[in-house]
Amino acid sequence: MNKALKNPALYVLFILPCLILFAMFFLYPIVSSIRYSLTSWNGVSSDPKFIGFDNFVKALTEKRFWTAVRNNGYFILFSCGIQVPLIVFFSLLIAHVKKLKGLYKTAVFLPSIMSTAVIGILWGFIYEPNIGLLNNILKVFGIEPLYWLSDEKYAMLSILITNAWQWTGFYIVMVLAAIISIPRELDEAAAIDGATAVQRAFSITLPLIKPIISVVIMLSIAGAMKAADIVIVMTKGGPAGSTDVMATYMIKYAITNFKYGYGNSISVLIFVFTLILTALYLLLIARRSERIEY
Amino acid sequence: MKMKRSLMLLISLCFAASLALSGCGSDNKSAGETGGGSAGTEPKTEEAQKAEPFELTLRHTQVGQDKEKRFAILQDVVKKTEGEIEGLTFKLDGVESDVNRKEKLRGEMAAGNPPDIFDLFGSPDSKVYAKEGKLLDLTPIIEELGIKDKFSSLEPFTYEGKVYGLPIGGSGEGFFYNKEYYDKKGWAPPKTFAELEEQLAAIKADGKVPMAAASKAGWVPLMLTNHLWSRYAGPDITNKFATGEAKWNDPNMVKAFAKHKEWVDKGYFKKGELGFEYAEYTTQFTSGEAILMYDGTWKSSVFKQGESGAGMIGKVGFFNLPPVDGGVGDQTALMRDVNNGYGFSSAVAKDPRKLEAVKVFIKNMFNEEMQIRGLVEDGVLPAMKLDASVLESSITDDLMKQIVDVLNSAQSSFPAFDSLVQADVTTEISNIQIQKLIGNQTTSEKMGEALQKAQEEANSLEE
Numbered sequence: 001m002n003k004a005l006k007n008p009a010l011y012v013l014f015i016l017p018c019l020i021l022f023a024m025f026f027l028y029p030i031v032s033s034i035r036y037s038l039t040s041w042n043g044v045s046s047d048p049k050f051i052g053f054d055n056f057v058k059a060l061t062e063k064r065f066w067t068a069v070r071n072n073g074y075f076i077l078f079s080c081g082i083q084v085p086l087i088v089f090f091s092l093l094i095a096h097v098k099k100l101k102g103l104y105k106t107a108v109f110l111p112s113i114m115s116t117a118v119i120g121i122l123w124g125f126i127y128e129p130n131i132g133l134l135n136n137i138l139k140v141f142g143i144e145p146l147y148w149l150s151d152e153k154y155a156m157l158s159i160l161i162t163n164a165w166q167w168t169g170f171y172i173v174m175v176l177a178a179i180i181s182i183p184r185e186l187d188e189a190a191a192i193d194g195a196t197a198v199q200r201a202f203s204i205t206l207p208l209i210k211p212i213i214s215v216v217i218m219l220s221i222a223g224a225m226k227a228a229d230i231v232i233v234m235t236k237g238g239p240a241g242s243t244d245v246m247a248t249y250m251i252k253y254a255i256t257n258f259k260y261g262y263g264n265s266i267s268v269l270i271f272v273f274t275l276i277l278t279a280l281y282l283l284l285i286a287r288r289s290e291r292i293e294y
Numbered sequence: 295m296k297m298k299r300s301l302m303l304l305i306s307l308c309f310a311a312s313l314a315l316s317g318c319g320s321d322n323k324s325a326g327e328t329g330g331g332s333a334g335t336e337p338k339t340e341e342a343q344k345a346e347p348f349e350l351t352l353r354h355t356q357v358g359q360d361k362e363k364r365f366a367i368l369q370d371v372v373k374k375t376e377g378e379i380e381g382l383t384f385k386l387d388g389v390e391s392d393v394n395r396k397e398k399l400r401g402e403m404a405a406g407n408p409p410d411i412f413d414l415f416g417s418p419d420s421k422v423y424a425k426e427g428k429l430l431d432l433t434p435i436i437e438e439l440g441i442k443d444k445f446s447s448l449e450p451f452t453y454e455g456k457v458y459g460l461p462i463g464g465s466g467e468g469f470f471y472n473k474e475y476y477d478k479k480g481w482a483p484p485k486t487f488a489e490l491e492e493q494l495a496a497i498k499a500d501g502k503v504p505m506a507a508a509s510k511a512g513w514v515p516l517m518l519t520n521h522l523w524s525r526y527a528g529p530d531i532t533n534k535f536a537t538g539e540a541k542w543n544d545p546n547m548v549k550a551f552a553k554h555k556e557w558v559d560k561g562y563f564k565k566g567e568l569g570f571e572y573a574e575y576t577t578q579f580t581s582g583e584a585i586l587m588y589d590g591t592w593k594s595s596v597f598k599q600g601e602s603g604a605g606m607i608g609k610v611g612f613f614n615l616p617p618v619d620g621g622v623g624d625q626t627a628l629m630r631d632v633n634n635g636y637g638f639s640s641a642v643a644k645d646p647r648k649l650e651a652v653k654v655f656i657k658n659m660f661n662e663e664m665q666i667r668g669l670v671e672d673g674v675l676p677a678m679k680l681d682a683s684v685l686e687s688s689i690t691d692d693l694m695k696q697i698v699d700v701l702n703s704a705q706s707s708f709p710a711f712d713s714l715v716q717a718d719v720t721t722e723i724s725n726i727q728i729q730k731l732i733g734n735q736t737t738s739e740k741m742g743e744a745l746q747k748a749q750e751e752a753n754s755l756e757e
Binding site for chain 1: 396397400401403404422423425426428510511512565566567568569570717718721725726727729730732733735
């Protein structure tokens, strides 16, 4: 048996199934996507026409594509700038709650197990201009009804709020696990030394959960770059394309228009942008957070 | 112990592999048998082969309460076909119409795995698929069944002289109106454009919503815009965009866009329309909130017993958009087409049993009886030529009678714009321009120019 394990061919044999799956479902699609991104292809014909980088030039010079990129940017800014602080805040609160901790955890986690379609419809009712919850609340304060999803000014914000609501709970549970795993003695020692709760949160808990926050941020960035379902369910990219993100832009201008070559070039661009962003984040920020040793 | 564990692992791996292989094996066997059947094996095996179960996938778009009646008709056809072909089961797959047409089916065609039978849009979709050999040529089948000349038009589904799809029904578009409200006001359906506008203003002044609106999907408001531009610029102008004979920024086109915008600005449509789904369009009308609703004749199925608009049975009427003063061409024309139906995957031809099943499906689906059922139960106009007396005796519903009268009194008709212009142009107008116009982010002139630009780009790609 030991002899067998020394045989390199056996190792190859063992990793082969994984390698085949990896090649089939990851490498092949990427390579074929790159190949088709250089063609003019209607998705149906058997002979795509090679056109070089024309698709990329078209996308990068198209104003609407940049609107979509900008909207992806809003997703990232909103999740990193507003959502992450909220996640940390609520995690700290829940971690220090004495009673019903399980209930709070379940309650915040609930939205992330619901399907996006359900959430879209649910929030569609909240944003409904005539009978929606939000406008009813505004009415109490004498504010005229706002057209959340049909007004260009508010449509993107409405989607961002819904998206944040959906995913906050998921990340809270992650951060919560990190907080709970911090040895209690550290917190208690600080308390005995007279540190207030706020001081303990900022000086002890936060530095210790930095690595997990960093993971949350990275996942948020990756999630923001590929966002599509929530936009499709809530606004279909409208009104007039103002809430299109890169993925919905791809569906609208490629798939529905029989332009699969162009669609593939957009998908390659999304891939490249995401790669650059996450690599930058890892290199510039995440690397700096040191390993934690208690 | 270690040895034992690895042995167990090996055995379970072998077991899993043999399971997987046997799965493939049985598949090969059935394929082999199908091929061998025609080679003249013993009669016993032939019988056994006939009874061997096989499946046809059928993509339909009859989802939701408003399409229940149409779904019931489809289910009857499916059952009847299953009864006639031994071993056949249909696997039904319901998908919302717009999603099927613009996303799902296109993706499946690209991947090369469309369902065996699917809901298909005639022009321009079927031509793109037919050109690439993705659709089954139905010409020999409909000739064999003797129904080739029974259809009022197969043009949208014809490519290079061959038929690749069959329309299930026809449709027209016009205004549905709240008859009760009109009677209370002592009004009749408007005969002139000025009269229509007076009524709209009066309804608005009355605190009601003159016209239902739900423009999250651009095609909904565009039904009316399409009719407006066909009045102002002529019913045949849309034909000429793709050939370059006419332009979207033609002054008469701009007038039509301006009229739509004027109505939006005057508050004649339900406010916040860009955030509403098509389903809400009907609700605005059936709840009595909106007095008019511009929609296709298919909507009449809602005003039947047990449907969402049952409360309005007998209280709904239908009229054509009145003539525009100084308009171009026939001022009675309305949108009318037979562009929606069923198509079949070309892969079906490789399996004689599937091909036979498709033939029986067509026989059961496209006949006088089903066309009348579609008309009576579902309010879908027939796509096949029916005997005038049969037609008359089957329409008992007042609304349907009025719809047929309106359609018959129109001297000409035009197809919907999206069957005449390229997909790029359709995307530009329905996803961007019409929503911009409604959302007050563009002017009618700019809209015309932007559309013409998209049209020229699309035309140049085709050359």
